[in-house]
Amino acid sequence: MKYITxxxxxEFEIEVIDERHIRIGGRLLEVNFESVSGQPVFSLxxxxxxxxxxxYQGEEDWEVLIQGRQYQANVEDEREKRLKTTGGSDxxxxxxxxxxxxxGLVVAVLIEEGQEVKKGQVMLILESMKMQNELKAPRDxxxxxxxxxxxxxxEQRQTLLSVQ
Numbered sequence: 001m002k003y004i005t006x007x008x009x010x011e012f013e014i015e016v017i018d019e020r021h022i023r024i025g026g027r028l029l030e031v032n033f034e035s036v037s038g039q040p041v042f043s044l045x046x047x048x049x050x051x052x053x054x055x056y057q058g059e060e061d062w063e064v065l066i067q068g069r070q071y072q073a074n075v076e077d078e079r080e081k082r083l084k085t086t087g088g089s090d091x092x093x094x095x096x097x098x099x100x101x102x103x104g105l106v107v108a109v110l111i112e113e114g115q116e117v118k119k120g121q122v123m124l125i126l127e128s129m130k131m132q133n134e135l136k137a138p139r140d141x142x143x144x145x146x147x148x149x150x151x152x153x154x155e156q157r158q159t160l161l162s163v164q
Contacts, residue, residue: 006074007064009119040102040156054101056157061138065101068131072138096138096163100154104128108150109161115143117163124148124160137163 002015015023022031032045036052044051044066054065062073107125111117117137124135144162148154 002077004076007071056101058099060096063099063101065133068133070101070133070135095144096141097159098123098135098138098161098163100126100156100158100160101133101135102126102128103156104133104154106148106150106152106154106160107132109146109148111143111146111161113143113146117141117143126154126160135160139163 002013005012005014012024017023017028020030020032022029029047030045031047032043034043035041036043040054040056042053042055044053051066054063056063058072060074062075064071064073104126105128107127109124111121111123117123117140119137119139121137122134123137123143126133126135141163144164146161148158148160154160
């Protein structure tokens with residue numbers, strides 16, 4: 001089956017060949033992707049390289065944290081993509097709620113309520129498992145409510161702030 005995956009605004013065509021192989025564009029890759037202890041932590045081995053990823057379903061897209069970077073990924077099969085495209089829906093509108101990808105400590109909040117933000121701008125730094133993770137704006141907008149402050153501990157999936 002073919003899927004259209006949009007990661008931070010860039011589209012990739014991914015075809016699942018079998019349980020161990022995928023094709024991205026013209027590249028055939030060997031893949032092993034497994035959940036670790038039933039948590040939203042996954043072991044990913046892609047063409048012999050090992051990665052650890054935190055993956056969870058956000059309100060609209062999948063949230064993926066890998067190698068200290070957070071990505072928003074929207075995954076649709078070809079049919080869904082065609083239907084959405086012909087329907088003319090605007091997925092960049094409405095309020096977006098940024099949720100903690102994992103439990104951790106808020107190290108810094110770099111924005112204020114009412115502030116204009118640009119897509120990719122670092123809004124918050126969250127420390128978890130001795131790693132500092134930059135959480136970025138998914139799109140241009142205006143900061144809505146900021147629900148946390150530096151020094152505060154947060155739980156996984158806790159809403160941190162919103163972008164309007």
